[in-house]
Amino acid sequence: MYIYIYILFNSFDPFKFQQLLAITMEDFRPSAPSSTKDSVLERRLVQQNMDSGGPYRLLQCSSKGDKAGVIQELEKGVDPNVADYDRRTALHLAACEGWTEVVVLLLEKGADVNSLDRWCRTVSLIYILLFLAWRFLFLVILIDQKGFDAGNFCSHCLMRVALVIMRFARYLKLKGELIRESYKAHFQHYLTRPLVGVDSQAPCFEIDHYEVNMDEATLIGEGAYGEVYLVKWRGTEVAAKTIRSSIASNPKAKNIFLTELALWQRLRHPNIVQFFGVLKHSDRLIFLTEYLRNGSLYDILKKKGRLDPQTAISYALDIARGMNYLHQHKPHAIIHRDLTPRNVLQDEAGRLKVTDFGLSKLAQEKDSYGYKMTGGTGSYRYMAPEVYRRESYGKSIDVFSFALIVHEMFQGGPSHRGETAEQVADKRAYEDLRPPLSSYIYPEPIKTLLRECWHKNPDCRPTFEEIILKLEVIQQRFQRKNAMKACSCCVVL
Ligand SMILES: Nc1ncnc2c1ncn2[C@@H]1O[C@H](COP(=O)(O)OP(=O)(O)OP(=O)(O)O)[C@@H](O)[C@H]1O
DSSP states (O other): HHHHHHHHEEEEEEEEHHHHHHHHHHHSSSOOOHHHHHHHHHHHHHHHHOSSSSHHHHHHHHHHHOOHHHHHHHHTOOOTOOOTTOBBBBHHHHHHTHHHHHHHHHHHHOOOOOOOOOTOOOOHHHHHHHHHHHEEEEEHHHHHHTSHHHHHHHHHHHHEEEEHHHHHHHHHHHHHIIIIIIIIHHHHHHHHHHTTTTTOTTTTEEEEEGGGGGGGEEEEESSSEEEEEEEETTTTEEEEEEEEHHHHSHHHHHHHHHHHHHTTTTOOTTTTTOOOEEEOOOOEEEEEOOOOOOBHHHHHHHHOSSOOHHHHHHHHHHHHHHHHHHHTOOOSSSSOOOOOOOGEEEESSSEEEEOOTTTTHHHHHHHHOOOOOOOOOOGGGOHHHHHHTTTOOOTTTHHHHHHHHHHHHHHOOOOOSSSSSHHHHHHHHHHHOOOOOOOTOOOOOHHHHHHTOOOSSGGGGGOOOHHHHHHHHHHHHHHHHHHHHHHHHHHOO
């Protein structure tokens, strides 16, 4: 029966059916372990960032249905699975626009039907639905088959088959619209919407500009992306971060920025700086976050110098907890990429919070936009060797940066101050240079932890979950030791 229907289907549209079958079967295949998937995706993103010419052209041609252009790009050796910032591959874009010929071409050239975009969706979502509907009709036929004698069976069966074909034909006919309506509704929504304002899941994302009087704003600091001001919003002091016009005036850069902010606003954790919203109808790009009165960890270390071990461990735990939340974010881990003492702020209660994650995506677009990068302003000092070497990387790059921050807290500032940040990053990447660990300053378990965290092999670095457990044990030991010291003082007294 299956073969019979298969032949009928084939006579209807053999190529499409084969593609459908191939795609649906691919989707029912057990998925690869997420870590592998992550690393593949990350590798693609890195590749994409390294070469902004070819891959982008492939994506562009695919979305426009320019088959000749796609062939040209593929012949140049561009990876058919190259993904854009939202992890959409050429296949996603072509399918989304209903360019069947380009879809088929990409599949032939090895495009991965299982690749997930930023919203965790595959190209073939729609095909799965077709497959299920199709399976259901088979079931109807097989059940009916039992209730009929041999004479009736053939005609009844043929009738059912005809029905299936009719429905399938209708599905195929509607395929373009279906993909447009369902896939595009899911995916294109994120691409074409003006990010500020129309996301129903994010009602707080935009804030009316008249709610914040920028003329009365007090300048707090300045970073790579722009100035930071203290302002009042609904009676509360908040930080207003302004984005340089060189970035804000570039629609693509602005879009990347707003996409990152949209992600940030969904995050809630005691060790993550709270995002409030973007100022609507402002001629500049301004967003509001929680105001942290004590400034950055950089400011604290500059003022206080070396921290006592207990404070340093407690701060390290704060950062690790915030980072663990980001790394365990579902459906995709959030990699900070620019974890530095400047991006760790302290509230009035003394708790540290991580900020500005994801904004470093803009930094990776340096060549396309030509504005000043965080790397140039110091984050080379905290850069993992694999990032500096432009290799594929994963979450453990943040663990590397974390180790250097913890090292600074014990030491009171960065090591190798005589050298430029880039020189230090270069030596770390190619000569395995690491900061010195004097036994006078660093307790033994901290030394061990730091060595693990800045290990040259990213796979040997612990996760933040493991780091938290280790730090908690170290913290308890310190607390017990201090309590015993206090007790012996009492006895002496
Ligand atoms: N939410 C905030 N609350 C209080 N102060 C803040 C806040 N955000 C930033 N600041 C202050 O403003 C300064 C500039 O911040 P910004 O994030 O723009 O740049 P940065 O993180 O110092 O550098 P870069 O952007 O190059 O990483 C910070 O060093 C900090 O002192």
